[in-house]
Amino acid sequence: MPRITIDKEKCKGCLLCVSVCPKGAIKAGTKMNKRGITFVEFKKGGNCLGCAMCAVICPDCCIEVYK
Amino acid sequence: MKKIFSRPESLKNVTTHYCAGCGHGLAHRLIAEVIDELNIREKVIAVAPVGCAVVAYDYWNFDCTEAAHGRALAVGTAIKRVRPDNIVFTYQGDGDLAAIGTNETIHAANRGENITAIFINNAIYGMTGGQMAPTTLLGQKTATTPKGRDVRFQGYPLNISLLLGTLPAVKYVERVSLHNPQEILKSKRAIKQAFQNQIDNIGFSLVEILSPCPTYWEMSSEKAMSWIRDTMTKEFPLRRIK
Numbered sequence: 001m002p003r004i005t006i007d008k009e010k011c012k013g014c015l016l017c018v019s020v021c022p023k024g025a026i027k028a029g030t031k032m033n034k035r036g037i038t039f040v041e042f043k044k045g046g047n048c049l050g051c052a053m054c055a056v057i058c059p060d061c062c063i064e065v066y067k
Numbered sequence: 068m069k070k071i072f073s074r075p076e077s078l079k080n081v082t083t084h085y086c087a088g089c090g091h092g093l094a095h096r097l098i099a100e101v102i103d104e105l106n107i108r109e110k111v112i113a114v115a116p117v118g119c120a121v122v123a124y125d126y127w128n129f130d131c132t133e134a135a136h137g138r139a140l141a142v143g144t145a146i147k148r149v150r151p152d153n154i155v156f157t158y159q160g161d162g163d164l165a166a167i168g169t170n171e172t173i174h175a176a177n178r179g180e181n182i183t184a185i186f187i188n189n190a191i192y193g194m195t196g197g198q199m200a201p202t203t204l205l206g207q208k209t210a211t212t213p214k215g216r217d218v219r220f221q222g223y224p225l226n227i228s229l230l231l232g233t234l235p236a237v238k239y240v241e242r243v244s245l246h247n248p249q250e251i252l253k254s255k256r257a258i259k260q261a262f263q264n265q266i267d268n269i270g271f272s273l274v275e276i277l278s279p280c281p282t283y284w285e286m287s288s289e290k291a292m293s294w295i296r297d298t299m300t301k302e303f304p305l306r307r308i309k
């Protein structure tokens with residue numbers, strides 16, 4: 001199953017990844033990073049396609065994609 | 068399982084100072100990917116602007132210098148002339164390239180300098196607090212046009228790419244956008260073309276990138292992307308201009 005990793009310390013919570021994921025596999029998180037930003041989370045069992053659209057649109061290069 | 072997407076080598080592993088959803092980070096990454104793919108990291112020299120991207124040299128993992136506001140293409144000209152084997156590019160906002168630097172921009176283009184200009188059009192002055200830029204749309208509210216840009220007082224948005232396209236020494240001008248993953252990949256192709264032109268000694272190339280500024284457009288990041296798609300591209304259509 002393809003998956004992504006999110007660098008939570010670099011995430012600024014812009015949610016662009018959430019807006020483009022065709023499977024809704026990323027969600028606005030609930031936890032804060034050291035900078036006080038609520039970072040996004042990859043949903044467990046989120047049916048990721050490995051399309052990398054989230055990584056392509058991430059302005060902060062926080063996402064790595066494995067397929 | 069293979070890693071199919073990760074940070075390019077030409078982009079330092081640091082957190083940028085940009086606001087959430089800002090297009091500068093995206094444009095920085097696309098340039099870094101292109102430089103990795105063309106294998107020119109050891110040859111490239113960037114000229115950073117004055118504007119939000121003023122410290123781009125802290126984010127790129129290759130040689131960079133910094134120009135006074137608007138003068139990036141004059142500085143780029145000098146560097147390319149004394150070091151013709153290096154690949155020189157400028158990275159400039161609309162205030163930098165199309166307001167205070169209009170003079171340097173037009174003359175560097177008209178001389179046909181063999182350099183690459185990356186022009187970030189976010190229709191606003193970001194760094195100084197959201198004032199009107201030459202590319203601000205009619206009706207667009209900014210700190211200095213609180214009722215919206217009015218053609219009677221501020222004139223029309225300046226289509227600098229179209230102007231530059233009329234110059235015989237300009238070889239390549241394309242307008243692209245960052246508003247969705249497909250357009251981001253097209254932007255990358257245009258950036259690559261502009262660098263390839265310099266490698267092939269073709270002459271002056273410019274890529275205009277429509278880029279979101281959620282903070283001073285006072286929108287969510289997602290809304291800013293749809294504003295580019297629905298509104299900004301009406302004034303600045305995406306196409307190869309030359």
Ligand SMILES: Cc1ncc(C[n+]2csc(CCOP(=O)(O)OP(=O)(O)O)c2C)c(N)n1
Pocket residue numbers: 117118119120136159160161162163164167187189191192193194195200
């Ligand atoms: C000679 C000079 N005049 C004015 C300024 C103030 N100033 C700094 S950045 C800027 C405009 C930046 O806008 P833009 O080029 O669109 O870049 P952005 O910040 O939106 O990325 C201005 C007017 C300055 N630094 N130097």
